[in-house]
Amino acid sequence: MSSPDIVGILENTKELDRLRKEQEEVLVEINKMHKKLQASPEIVEKPGDISLAKLKNLYIQAKELSENEVTVSNILLTQLDLLLPYGPTGQQRRKLGVAEGNDQKRKRMKVDSDVIRLSPSMRNQIEAYASLKGEQVAARVTAESAEKDEWFVVKVIHFDRETKEVEVLDEEPGDDEEGSGQRTYKLPMSCILPFPKRNDPSNTQEFSTGKHVLAVYPGTTALYKATVVSTPRKVSFFVTNICIYL
Structure with missing residues (x-):
């Protein structure tokens, strides 16, 4: 060296x-x-x-x-x-068997060590995304360079702590999608917006007139960008403030 x-x-x-x-x-x-x-x-x-x-x-x-x-x-x-070195020395060869035996343990420890190096706020964010498994979220499935954003309501099936990617399932793909089965996406955390919890009053969001939001097309899982023109007493669909991801 x-x-x-x-x-x-x-x-x-x-x-x-x-x-x-x-x-x-x-x-x-x-x-x-x-x-x-x-x-x-x-x-x-x-x-x-x-x-x-x-x-x-x-x-x-x-x-x-x-x-x-x-x-x-x-x-x-x-x-x-x-x-x-290109090849192990004699002492390294003797230790190689033990090292290979501990390979899986090291892989498990790697994820934990990565989390430890992160700032407290980022660790909290990662834990929050890890807890979304099984939950419905809003997901942008198009690339950042795409001319038009496409947002859908999807279900979180896995969160990879190492790659910081969220694997989601589109349970109701549109008629124009290739094939007729359900479709999965692996997306970065920045493409995911958790919905407010229905049973948690502290997460209730109020949207005043003029606010930009994501709203659900009736009878579909597709989301579209809209502007609030009035605030009804009861909201029958999920809505997420666009300010979260601007």
Whole structure:
């Protein structure tokens, strides 16, 4: 192992630490904005208010930092792979059997260690998504680059803590879908919006006139973007405030 190789690894390790610290700082700001909007939701209706734009920029920044973290992590893995010996030494061969025997244990521990490295707010978010198994959620099934967003009501069947992906089931695919069976998607957390709990009054959301929402097409699982024009006394379908994902 040469000195330049070690220096490169150390530099990328420092960069990884910096990215994680910046992510935590951005998440703190996001949480502050959430609390501000929850306490005074009417503030976004004031002329000149940029709260939603600021929140969107914070999410964009968090996404970029996360993507950069993945890039630096992959570079580090490549650097370490290049420095590993091509063949095991005698002592390494004697230990190989024990290492292989513990392979499954290490895989189980890896997920736990990944969660430990995350910030408290991100850990809470991961736990919240893990608890959605069996629940219905709103899911954007189109790519971010798509010209038109497509949202559906789907059922969560699995959450992968390692990849941070949510596997969902579209139980009632449309007539234009290929095949007639149910369809599954693996989506990032950013494409999933949990519904408010019907039996939990604390999660009840009120939508004032002019608010942008997702609403369900009657008799389907398709969702569409709409604007509230009046607030009925009783709501017969789920609705989610679009401000959650802007």
